[in-house]
Amino acid sequence: MRHMTRDRLLSLLLIAPSVIALAVFVYGFIGFTAYSSLTKWDALTPDLTFVGLRNYAKLFTVDRFLCDLRNTVTFTVLFLAACLLVGLVLAILLDQRIKGENVFRSIFLFPMAISFIVTGIVWRWLLNPGTAQTGSSGINLLFEKAGLGFLRSGWFTDPTILYIHPDSGLGTFLARIGLGGLANPYVGISLAMISVVIAATWQMSGYTMALYLAGLRAIPDELREAARVDGASELQLYRHIILPLLQPVTLSAVIILGHMSLKIFDLVVSMTGPGPAFATDVPAFFMFDTTFRGSNYAQGAAIATLLLILVAVLVVPYLVYTVRTEAEL
């Protein structure tokens, strides 16, 4: 019995370094950052005078931050939609007893092994539109050669923001029903962001493919057979039986990819930078610039804290749910 208690103590000692490290480096540090965001610390030397929510209030008047929020929404929605769609289609196709399935799967997955920095550099050249002097380059040049010149685009150099103009018909209508705030360039879609979505989808859609494929393989064959015997067409089989069974997979994919897209940083740094009029800027990049280049620590801490809250809203319910269901098993 004494032996057991000594081992019990030893087990706690073994896990203690990890628990203490994470308590300090995750929770302690988050606490410090959150507190810094409420102070006057706007130069290299810390000044922890408490100023309340002033830094947050100021953020929402800064053009760059409002552009960042718009870009994050654009990026998250398009990136999730593209990854889920591409991943699902590829997984369903690969599940049709394909010759060379392993080769295809590896080709779809290998971009995941590469860093976002490399992806960004390569796609910067692929989507480099070229100039009047050089002529078209990259994908634009390919389009031209294939006789698809009308598909040429300015890609990430395109500063266009799609939004409802306040003077347009819809804009005046929105203003009349009290939603005039929606007719605003900060509530729009930055076209340059689509280039970043393409590069990110190239890198991450193989991941959703792998998740969906694992999900498809977990569905027992008897279920498909039974549906076919009952006269279901392949289309009905997928719509009414297989897709509903894949919902948990979609949920995990949305959480994982969603939290990644909120944090996106490396890809933007190496591919586009902030872009014309912050057309491809993101909060993580703004935080980095503000803090480590501009030494405005309090402002940087405020951006970081908002980013953390966004991620926590997405991830915490999922974590709690996963751990709960596991405990019930």
Add this chain to the structure above:
Amino acid sequence: MTVGAATASKGGRARIRWGRVAIYAVLTAAAAFYLLPVYLLFITGMKSFQEVSLARMWELPSGLHFDSYIKAWLGKESEGIRGLSANIMNSFYLAIPATLISALMGSVNGYVLTKWKFRGADVVFPLMLFGMFIPYQSILIPLVQTLQRLHLYGSIPGLIFVHVVYGLPITTLIFRNYYAGIPSELVEAAKIDGAGLLGIYRHILFPISMPGFVVVIIWQFQSIWNDFLFGVVVTSRPAVQPVTVALNNMAGSYIVEWNVQMAGSLLAALPTLLVFIFLGRYFMRGLLAGSLKG
């Protein structure tokens, strides 16, 4: 009756054939999309300096020229270009120890969390897990201050330390799921036989942990090798920077020709690509474990 059935099945078969052609066509088109950047990387890196022009970027090189790789690896002092060789070595010096330490700690944590479950473990574990989802921006400011105070800032040991700490959630998760699949009776029986905590780990669990270690090591190696944020924040001197940071600097400099950038990108991507090519199926397992599904 027989004839009718035959034509029906014939018609059906013909339709299925066309369907299969379409499936292969879509898969091949998708494969072309994924391989396009690799094609560009390879042909551009192989071109000689005279051959590089945007208008001819899709054309094959005239021969195999390795000038770009040599320049990307060694740099060229006269033009002020820093080579990547030292930074690639830095990435190895940092990724290998950080991977091994975090894997070992994760294994011990997983062992305690499954076979020596303490009261409150079900609360501690998800709290640990949350650490792998946080945006690291939310810890960078105190992290830099702390590393400076510990005299670890701007050094490779400092980066190793950071990667070990923030790698603990994922390594603990993967090992916890792995050990959960190992029957507790095995451990209980050993306890009755008088084996202690360390003995059970050393003689029973560790020897059957290799598949878990392979998954964790591959996962950690590729994520540490590919990390950029910690590298750029923790190291400011070019001599100690990991390859991702050095490559980004190289690509951001206007004096570096783009064939050298491409050659450098391929060099930086090669180690994790090779791991993927040779150990791809373990990579898959890490991937699926990362989504909490074990």
